[in-house]
Amino acid sequence: MMPSEDPELQPVLFGLFLSMYVVSVLGNLLIITAISTDCHIHTPMYFFLSILSLDDICFVSTTVLKMIGNIQTHSRVISYVGCLTQMSLYIIFADMDGMLLTVMAYDRFVAICHPLNYPVIMNPRLCGLLVLLSFLISILGCQVHILFVLQITYFKDVEISNFYCDPSQLLDLTCSDSFSNNIFKYLAVTIYGFFPISGIFFSYYKIISSILRIPSGGKYKAFSTCGSHLSVVCLFYGTAIGVYLESAVSNSPERVQWPQ
Numbered sequence: 001m002m003p004s005e006d007p008e009l010q011p012v013l014f015g016l017f018l019s020m021y022v023v024s025v026l027g028n029l030l031i032i033t034a035i036s037t038d039c040h041i042h043t044p045m046y047f048f049l050s051i052l053s054l055d056d057i058c059f060v061s062t063t064v065l066k067m068i069g070n071i072q073t074h075s076r077v078i079s080y081v082g083c084l085t086q087m088s089l090y091i092i093f094a095d096m097d098g099m100l101l102t103v104m105a106y107d108r109f110v111a112i113c114h115p116l117n118y119p120v121i122m123n124p125r126l127c128g129l130l131v132l133l134s135f136l137i138s139i140l141g142c143q144v145h146i147l148f149v150l151q152i153t154y155f156k157d158v159e160i161s162n163f164y165c166d167p168s169q170l171l172d173l174t175c176s177d178s179f180s181n182n183i184f185k186y187l188a189v190t191i192y193g194f195f196p197i198s199g200i201f202f203s204y205y206k207i208i209s210s211i212l213r214i215p216s217g218g219k220y221k222a223f224s225t226c227g228s229h230l231s232v233v234c235l236f237y238g239t240a241i242g243v244y245l246e247s248a249v250s251n252s253p254e255r256v257q258w259p260q
Contacts, residue, residue, distance in 0.1 A: 044107050055100060099135075103134060207226060
């Protein structure tokens with residue numbers, strides 16, 4: 001699970017990925033600190049943003065830390081339990097990202113389409129409940145993946161052509177038939193991909209319809225509150241689609257040794 005086999009590139013890659021990781025963590029910590037210390041922005045939107053920043057720290061840590069360690073130790077080995085643990089955390093935090101982006105889209109929908117009722121609808125209890133529900137749905141998705149992937153316990157020699165334990169590639173190593181695996185993949189993508197994206201699109205359909213009825217002077221101000229959220233949505237789902245398209249066209253996994 002190394003990004004490069006060239007020994008001369010290892011120090012460069014180590015410094016590059018370590019710097020990117022530190023910048024990502026410090027940036028998200030700065031967002032969390034700024035939101036928690038400024039009482040003027042203790043609003044639902046910034047509450048969800050702080051939870052999203054915390055989730056992003058955990059999400060990045062599940063893969064990048066292991067990759068940095070692999071570069072430093074010149075080792076591609078990960079234990080079977082370690083791989084399942086990494087995959088579990090990866091799925092939880094990735095699904096949590098998608099759920100939170102959907103929740104934030106709903107928050108923008110209420111703020112723009114029902115501004116007078118916004119403080120009543122998006123009360124602290126509902127905000128906390130939405131975050132908890134997002135986490136529970138993510139946990140459920142993780143458990144379903146793990147139960148399906150546990151079928152690969154019959155394999156002792158496997159290699160994943162990626163720098164982390166990619167769930168889709170692990171499923172390709174299962175002993176069950178490929179038809180069942182494909183059905184499971186499509187179901188997982190539908191539940192944790194299509195439904196959140198549909199929720200986001202529906203929210204913005206309502207938002208745009210509402211903005212178009214606003215006098216020209218207030219349209220830009222209303223839509224500007226959604227700009228940052230839309231940027232994060234495009235970045236998150238664009239990256240996810242790119243990763244899984246690349247994974248789909250890559251070669252089948254080869255064989256190596258799980259450490260005993």
